[in-house]
Amino acid sequence: MISVDEAIRRILENLPPPVTEKVDYRSAHGRVLAESLSATGDVPPFNKSAVDGYALRAADAAAVPVELRCTGESRAGAGRGSPLEPGEAVAIMTGAPVPDGADAVQMIEKTRRSADGARAAILKEVRPGENIILAGSEASAGEVVLESGRYVGPAEVAILAMFGHRQVTVFRKPRVALVATGDELVETDQAPGPGQIRNSNAPSVAAQLRQLGLEAEYLGITRDDKAQLRGSILEGLRRDVLIVTGGVSVGAYDFVEEILREAGLEVIFSGVAIRPGKPTVFARQGDRLVFGLPGNPISTFVSFELFVRPALERICGFASAGLFRVRGRLLLGVKHKAERTSFIPARLSWLPDGWAINPLRWKGSSDIIGFSQSNALLVLPQDRQAIAEGEQVEVLLLPDFWQRATR
Amino acid sequence: MISVDEAIRRILENLPPPVTEKVDYRSAHGRVLAESLSATGDVPPFNKSAVDGYALRAADAAAVPVELRCTGESRAGAGRGSPLEPGEAVAIMTGAPVPDGADAVQMIEKTRRSADGARAAILKEVRPGENIILAGSEASAGEVVLESGRYVGPAEVAILAMFGHRQVTVFRKPRVALVATGDELVETDQAPGPGQIRNSNAPSVAAQLRQLGLEAEYLGITRDDKAQLRGSILEGLRRDVLIVTGGVSVGAYDFVEEILREAGLEVIFSGVAIRPGKPTVFARQGDRLVFGLPGNPISTFVSFELFVRPALERICGFASAGLFRVRGRLLLGVKHKAERTSFIPARLSWLPDGWAINPLRWKGSSDIIGFSQSNALLVLPQDRQAIAEGEQVEVLLLPDFWQRATR
Numbered sequence: 001m002i003s004v005d006e007a008i009r010r011i012l013e014n015l016p017p018p019v020t021e022k023v024d025y026r027s028a029h030g031r032v033l034a035e036s037l038s039a040t041g042d043v044p045p046f047n048k049s050a051v052d053g054y055a056l057r058a059a060d061a062a063a064v065p066v067e068l069r070c071t072g073e074s075r076a077g078a079g080r081g082s083p084l085e086p087g088e089a090v091a092i093m094t095g096a097p098v099p100d101g102a103d104a105v106q107m108i109e110k111t112r113r114s115a116d117g118a119r120a121a122i123l124k125e126v127r128p129g130e131n132i133i134l135a136g137s138e139a140s141a142g143e144v145v146l147e148s149g150r151y152v153g154p155a156e157v158a159i160l161a162m163f164g165h166r167q168v169t170v171f172r173k174p175r176v177a178l179v180a181t182g183d184e185l186v187e188t189d190q191a192p193g194p195g196q197i198r199n200s201n202a203p204s205v206a207a208q209l210r211q212l213g214l215e216a217e218y219l220g221i222t223r224d225d226k227a228q229l230r231g232s233i234l235e236g237l238r239r240d241v242l243i244v245t246g247g248v249s250v251g252a253y254d255f256v257e258e259i260l261r262e263a264g265l266e267v268i269f270s271g272v273a274i275r276p277g278k279p280t281v282f283a284r285q286g287d288r289l290v291f292g293l294p295g296n297p298i299s300t301f302v303s304f305e306l307f308v309r310p311a312l313e314r315i316c317g318f319a320s321a322g323l324f325r326v327r328g329r330l331l332l333g334v335k336h337k338a339e340r341t342s343f344i345p346a347r348l349s350w351l352p353d354g355w356a357i358n359p360l361r362w363k364g365s366s367d368i369i370g371f372s373q374s375n376a377l378l379v380l381p382q383d384r385q386a387i388a389e390g391e392q393v394e395v396l397l398l399p400d401f402w403q404r405a406t407r
Numbered sequence: 408m409i410s411v412d413e414a415i416r417r418i419l420e421n422l423p424p425p426v427t428e429k430v431d432y433r434s435a436h437g438r439v440l441a442e443s444l445s446a447t448g449d450v451p452p453f454n455k456s457a458v459d460g461y462a463l464r465a466a467d468a469a470a471v472p473v474e475l476r477c478t479g480e481s482r483a484g485a486g487r488g489s490p491l492e493p494g495e496a497v498a499i500m501t502g503a504p505v506p507d508g509a510d511a512v513q514m515i516e517k518t519r520r521s522a523d524g525a526r527a528a529i530l531k532e533v534r535p536g537e538n539i540i541l542a543g544s545e546a547s548a549g550e551v552v553l554e555s556g557r558y559v560g561p562a563e564v565a566i567l568a569m570f571g572h573r574q575v576t577v578f579r580k581p582r583v584a585l586v587a588t589g590d591e592l593v594e595t596d597q598a599p600g601p602g603q604i605r606n607s608n609a610p611s612v613a614a615q616l617r618q619l620g621l622e623a624e625y626l627g628i629t630r631d632d633k634a635q636l637r638g639s640i641l642e643g644l645r646r647d648v649l650i651v652t653g654g655v656s657v658g659a660y661d662f663v664e665e666i667l668r669e670a671g672l673e674v675i676f677s678g679v680a681i682r683p684g685k686p687t688v689f690a691r692q693g694d695r696l697v698f699g700l701p702g703n704p705i706s707t708f709v710s711f712e713l714f715v716r717p718a719l720e721r722i723c724g725f726a727s728a729g730l731f732r733v734r735g736r737l738l739l740g741v742k743h744k745a746e747r748t749s750f751i752p753a754r755l756s757w758l759p760d761g762w763a764i765n766p767l768r769w770k771g772s773s774d775i776i777g778f779s780q781s782n783a784l785l786v787l788p789q790d791r792q793a794i795a796e797g798e799q800v801e802v803l804l805l806p807d808f809w810q811r812a813t814r
Contacts, residue, residue, distance in 0.1 A: 025595070029614045030810075043776065046602060050771060052658035075660065076631070077590030079601040093658040095591050095702070095773075097602045108657055138774045145776050151810045154618070155779035158611035158704050161595045162604065162775070183484030184502050188432070188568045194486040195453060195504045197569070204565035207436045211561070224483070250515055251459035251500040253482065295502070297565050320814035326757050350733050354761060364457060366502075367545045368569070369450065369552050372562035399809065403437075403558045407727035 001273045003382065004306060004341050007282070008322070010268050011311050016240070016287035018317065019172040025160040028152045030213045031170040032317030037146045040163040042136035046080065047098040050131045054089040054111055054120050055102035058128040067119045074099055089120045098132050105131035149319060171317030174240035176209055178202055178216040179232045181247035181256070182295055183224045200368065201245040201300045205293075208304050211399045212312050216243075224253035233259055237288050240315070243308060246295025248279040256292040257281050265290060273340040273382060276365035277303035297368035302343050302377065305396070323377070323396035328355025330391050334378070338385040345374030348395055349406065357395050375404035408680040410789065411713060411748050414689070415729070417675050418718050423647070423694035425724065426579040432567040435559045437620045438577035439724030444553045447570040449543035453487065454505040457538045461496040461518055461527050462509035465535040474526045481506055496527045505539050512538035556726060578724030581647035583616055585609055585623040586639045588654035588663070589702055590631045607775065608652040608707045612700075615711050618806045619719050623650075631660035640666055644695050647722070650715060653702030655686040663699040664688050672697060680747040680789060683772035684710035704775035709750050709784065712803070730784070730803035735762025737798050741785070745792040752781030755802055756813065764802050782811035 002010070020034040049055065056068055068089035074081055076095040084090055084101035092098065092105055110124040139145050145159055152160075152170070160168060185199040186192050199221055206216040217239060222232045229247065233256075236242035247256040248270070257270050265283040270292075272280050276299035281292030289311060293303045310321035328348060336342040347358040359378055362370035379394040380387060387393055398404060409417070427441040456462065463475055475496035481488055483502040491497055491508035499505065499512055517531040546552050552566055559567075559577070567575060592606040593599050606628055613623040624646060629639045636654065640663075643649035654663040655677070664677050672690040677699075679687050683706035688699030696718060700710045717728035735755060743749040754765040766785055769777035786801040787794060794800055805811060 026610060026613070029617060041599075044773070045599065045604065048773075050773070052656055052661075073659075075590060077592070077602050091659070093660060094656055095589065095604075133771065133773060138770055139776050146779075151807070153779075153805070153807045153811065154611040154614035155704075155708060155775055155781075157614040158607035158708075158775050159779060161610040162607040162704075164595055164598075164605055166595060182502070183482060185484070188571055188573060191571075192448075192452065195484050197452065197502075198571055200565035200568040203433060203568040204561040206433070207561035207564040210436060249459055249501055252480075252498070253500060254459075297562075297569075301562060301565075318810070320812070322814055324757070324809050324812065324814050327759070350731070352734070363545055364540065366451070366455075366457070366540060368562055368565050369546050372553075372560075372566060374562075397809075398560070400558070400560045402731050402804075402806065403725070404560065405727070405731065407729055407731050 001271045002269055004272060004274050007269055007272045007307060008310055011282055011307060012314060014268055014284050015311060015314055020169050021172045022167050022169055025157065025166050025168050028160065028168050028170050029157050031152050033146055033148055033150045033152060033168060034171050034317060035169040036144045036148045037160070037163070037165050037168065039139040039141050039143050039145050041141050043139040043162070044133050044135055046135050048133045049092045049094060049096050049098055049105045050133050051105060051107040052094050053092060053105050053107040053131065054122065055084060055092045055098050055105050056089045056122065057084065057086060057102060058104040058126055058130070060087060061106065061122045061126050064125050065121050065123050067121050070113070070118055070120050089122070103128045107131060149317065151318070171315070173214055174312060174315045176214055176216055176241045176243060177219055177236035177239040178205055179219045179222055179236055179242065179244045181222045181224065181229060181244060185221045187221065200297055201295060204297065204301060205243060205245065205304055208301070212309065212316070214312065224255070226255045226259065229255050230259045230263070234263065237285060237290070240288060241312065242288070242290045244290065244292045245300050248281050248292040248294055260290060275336070275340045275342045277306065278340065280307055282307065296365040298365045298371050301371070323398070325394055325396055326355055327392050327394055328357045330387055330389055330393050331356055331358045333387060333389045334359050334380060335386045336380045338382060341382045342380040344378040344380060345371045346376045346378040346395060347374060348376035348397065355395065357393060374398070375401050408678045409676055411679055411681050414676055414679045414714060415717055418689055418714060419721060421675055421691050422718060422721055427576050428579045429574050429576055432564065432573050432575050435567065435575050435577050436564050438559050440553055440555055440557045440559060440575065441578050441724060442576040443551045443555045444567070444570070444572050444575065446546040446548050446550050446552050448548050450545040450569070451540050451542055453542050455540045456499045456501060456503050456505055456512045457540050458512060458514040459501050460499060460512050460514040460538065461529065462491060462499045462505050462512050463496045463529065464491065464493060464509060465511040465533055465537070467494060468513065468529045468533050471532050472528050472530050474528050477520070477525060477527050510535045514538060556724065558725070578722070580621055581719060581722045583621055583623050583648045583650060584626055584643035584646040585612055586626045586629055586643055586649065586651045588629045588631065588636060588651060592628045594628065607704055608702060611704065611708060612650060612652065612711055615708070619716065619723070621719065631662070633662045633666065636662050637666045637670070641670065644692060644697070647695060648719065649695070649697045651697065651699045652707050655688045655699040655701055667697060682743070682747045682749045684713065685747065687714055689714065703772040705772045705778050708778070730805070732801055732803055733762055734799050734801055735764045737794055737796055737800050738763055738765045740794065740796045741766050741787060742793045743787045745789060748789045749787040751785040751787060752778045753783045753785040753802060754781060755783035755804065762802065764800060781805070782808050
């Protein structure tokens with residue numbers, strides 16, 4: 001059995017080459033740019049006032065208070081107007097162009113307008129350049145403002161909008177198919193018979209995919225029947241990534257690995273030294289990837305986060321992949337069988353002195369109810385049997401950590 | 408001017424009473440439950456095998472190795488079959504019901520089947536109860552498994568699916584309208600004329616709303632014209648929350664606050680001791696809320712995160728609201744005018760000894776290009792003029808911190 005790190009390494013080595021597509025800039029939100037984008041003009045496009053106030057010549061306000069003649073106003077959205085002469089001031093709005101001749105803006109709070117509006121008293125001196133944002137000072141036309149590989153969040157959407165980049169090239173989302181296996185499974189809208197349970201893995205994997213901005217194409221429940229399972233797997237292989245839950249253990253009806261081999265796929269690994277999630281299978285056929293996840297709800301959840309997430313993130317163009325890792329202080333000692341790396345549900349909180357980790361009581365890899373109280377996964381290394389209260393340990397933050405934590 | 412904390416306190420005091428709705432359990436993902444949900448049956452519903460192996464009487468395997476008669480098999484999805492007699496073993500699959508009479512399961516790796524399949528050698532002893540998950544041990548029928556107020560992530564979706572809770576009550580999403588103001592603005596698909604710029608605030612606020620799972624209803628750009636702006640505001644007031652960008656400063660054409668007062672709204676505050684974002688306005692009319700955000704791109708962004716986000720999160724049912732806060736070590740000394748609390752764009756990284764904060768170079772509150780490199784906001788308190796390299800300071804993590812950080 002290979003280690004978790006080795007398994008992730010092999011997955012990342014076996015990813016298909018990136019595919020890109022053009023999308024509307026608003027749909028680029030949550031995606032990664034596959035092209036570098038340049039400023040289509042100077043930012044700001046003109047010398048711009050940073051405040052509401054009066055544009056003037058700083059030399060005219062060297063000794064204050066001083067009264068200047070008000071010769072007009074510069075509004076946002078207007079042209080620059082006529083040049084400003086010595087002794088003159090022009091009322092100016094935030095974002096409006098500074099008229100030629102003016103080299104500073106005094107903010108309105110430090111001025112007083114005469115009753116007839118003809119004069120403005122400047123009450124405080126102002127330095128040349130003060131409150132003016134020079135044309136091109138934030139970006140010059142032609143300069144790269146967003147590099148290929150950049151994640152597109154709200155600020156990047158603003159930049160794309162600002163420069164009129166309405167169609168942008170991003171990494172394509174993979175199409176993901178999802179197959180649940182198990183004679184014991186019925187769909188959520190069915191009543192389980194004796195020995196049966198409702199399928200909860202397909203809905204939770206679909207939700208995990210949604211956290212990555214991906215929609216699952218659910219191919220339904222497949223019985224523990226080789227022919228039927230082969231049919232579903234071949235159907236799933238028409239997408240970029242196929243996720244199968246269940247059927248990967250060592251039982252007499254666990255056919256997934258066998259079918260993948262018979263169908264000519266290269267099984268990169270089957271079995272990882274991890275708890276839960278040991279029987280995880282990873283296979284490929286050309287650019288198509290298959291993940292076989294163990295069918296216990298928590299095994300499915302954890303192996304998705306550890307193995308499927310980094311693959312999908314990389315395919316989506318992210319340079320970094322996988323859950324965010326920090327270290328924190330263990331609030332309660334924990335033990336495990338040290339032959340495999342264990343991932344234990346935990347509640348992580350930020351305290352004034354750092355992260356504190358509270359391992360949760362849970363009842364093994366099918367106890368999704370106990371597990372659902374967690375917001376992080378505590379990592380118990382393969383070479384340690386027990387970790388004492390107060391020790392510093394590694395912990396992985398779940399993708400919806402903000403929503404699951406007390407802020 | 409009130410402090411940031413006081414502003415947030417007043418916002419949270421003035422929220423409408425919660426509204427709930429029934430949705431399909433899959434659409435509940437990302438929402439907060441407004442009802443407690445109970446187990447509709449025991450989990451597991453029967454004594455279940457945790458492994459692939461042989462169900463047996465532990466007493467029969469007290470001395471090992473021992474050969475037991477194989478009398479059948481228990482497959483996942485089948486009934487319990489006939490009771491097991493002393494000296495017998497039944498092949499059993501993970502998740503399958505343990506037959507009556509058996510009190511333990513030995514895993515397949517610690518057994519050997521005879522060539523004719525009639526007998527199984529048990530190679531290691533097994534304790535009574537070992538590898539059996541007792542009926543009802545994870546949840547008993549009727550027990551609350553998800554309390555009202557719980558965030559619904561993938562694990563909760565699994566629990567809802569498991570119990571067949573296909574329609575669940577969650578807090579309703581508010582309908583949010585968005586108005587951009589400013590004579591200088593043109594839409595993204597238009598070419599700016601002299602003194603004009605493309606509107607980048609509406610797209611970025613829409614993206615910030617999308618991070619909260621909300622769709623903005625964009626009412627377009629309004630000129631700095633009182634009648635037109637009044638029309639847009641009255642139209643926006645037909646939604647739960649109206650966000651106006653721009654028009655809240657002290658300039659001659661900043662009409663938002665005036666119009667809100669004339670329209671009979673209660674202006675809860677206008678002006679917060681914060682940089683950027685000072686002129687932020689918050690008003691209400693009954694259950695309808697209005698946020699007037701300053702129009703500079705970064706002011707808009709920051710005041711949304713600080714003031715609008717907590718309101719929307721609470722309306723969506725979250726007990727905690729606002730960006731996640733941690734403390735970290737400043738990698739570079741910073742100064743500011745101490746009269747207001749400053750929020751400075753920063754890059755935050757997790758190092759082996761804790762969080763490290765790198766304040767970014769930026770060129771003021773319109774420099775969204777510089778700002779876009781950040782993944783966090785460094786907080787400079789009102790009462791400190793300078794903070795030295797190496798000091799511990801507070802920092803707010805942006806909602807897409809995972810995507811923006813090196814993992």
